[in-house]
Amino acid sequence: MAQLMPLSEAIAQLIHDGDTVAMEGFTHLIPFAAGHEVIRQQKRDLTLIRMTPDVIYDQLIGAGCARRLVFSWGGNPGVGSLHRLRDAVEHEWPHALEIEEHSHAGLSNAYVAGASNIPFGVLRGYQGSDLPRYNDHIRFIQCPFTGEELAAVRAVRPDVTVIHAQKADRKGNVLLWGILGVQKEALLAARRAIVTVEEIVDDLDAWPNACILPAWVVTAVCVVPGGAFPSYAQGYYQRDNRFYLAWDDIARERERFAAWVQRHIHDTADFAEFRRVLRESQGTEEQR
């Protein structure tokens, strides 16, 4: 049953060094506050799973939290490269990063298989692609009914899935809407689940088909207003495209990135203080 707790406690109690962690959210509702807390607590040797690593995993990889990355599209959306991801793959900085690479269809089916408690997902996919040559978790099988060849992807079962949502009620039932990506599948595939939310309300006031994650599939609910920044929360705030553009410069060089992480994450107590420090540093940039 979901426990309402501060984010720092949830990360300390539920994410351990060496864990397999999925932080999902397809451009929308990316759990940045939770990602920062993982960096702040200096978790190490994590296997990080995410369809689109995005800036959140660029930060975690550059900060040295990841040993292995499972992903299907690793760019800065609308901007270009993830420089920390590239530096880890191309030059092993800050250390070597193993990668397990899928397509979106493959990895989303692997989450569905995990949530469905079957050992693999099956799809029409990867035919003619070189990806299966480099990823042992993609194989081909024969359909027992028609004899067709189909792709099989090993199920994803994270130790912990972390997502951000709009609301929870006082019991810990979670409501999210808008672009949902694979958040529900990732959460149901995991052993433990942390959900950060914009707010706690008395009544979720949701219609019957709304995407609700009942309190009894969630381990921890943490209230972090703005916790998806610089991604967005539909109905609350928009994506900060300027930050995504600015990240291209921040992450390009190791020294500048390291200084940014020190000042904005290690030297701040929590996400609210991060936002204050960021506003100050953006003000300084603009005055230059």
Next chain:
Amino acid sequence: MSDLTYTTSEMMTVAAARMLPDRAVCFVGIGLPSTAANLARLTHAPELVLIYESGPIGAKPVVLPLSIGDGDLAETADTVVSTSEIFRYWLQGERIDIGFLSAAQIDRFGNLNTTVIGDYRHPRTRLPGAGGAPEIAGSAREVFILLKQSRRAFVEKLDFVTSVGFGNGGEARARLGLSGRGPVAVITDLCIMEPETTTNELIVMRLHQGVTREQVQAATGWPVRFATTVGATDPPSEHELAALRDLQRRTALAHGTQSERQ
């Protein structure tokens, strides 16, 4: 014919937009494909159905999305489903008429690389990777490919096959048992290429205004072949250019950027 001035990039976007028939169901990647698909929707194809891999079906964005999951896509869509559903029911379920792709590298059989330049394990350049492309290339009824023509992009041999076109040509794609027909057109800033019957090698069908065969060859890493009769692309009309520039102006204002970036 007017004396409008336009860039080669505008010509490419307009030429691609024209190829999308009204009411077609189109699976759209971000960047150039998204620009062309939205231009088509704002000009000759108002009922074009745009599907984005993040989940929106029937999106009608007012400005071009900067990311594949912008809020505007969800707010203007007929419905928003999960990403796993997009790939399982809608793409694999053969509901997509046209898949619209771009790439870092393409070869003469329309195979695409968006993964690495150099060796996979020790890449010179690590690219973003597959995203939705391998299965779009496999399952969309037809695939259109949109990218600027250069020797770096149009290569003799791909460093990595991310998404298959016609494999090594001829019947190779048919043997893979894919449900989609594969690439039907490659639209560049110089010309339009289509697969030749039987060999499935991309050959030049049309040159954009003022472009020579020598320019196309100079920008292609294999000995490029031309159709028996090579046509000429009509230049962008005043209406097409105005719609495209207006869309890009609105987008720049909304995102605080010059224009949509790749």
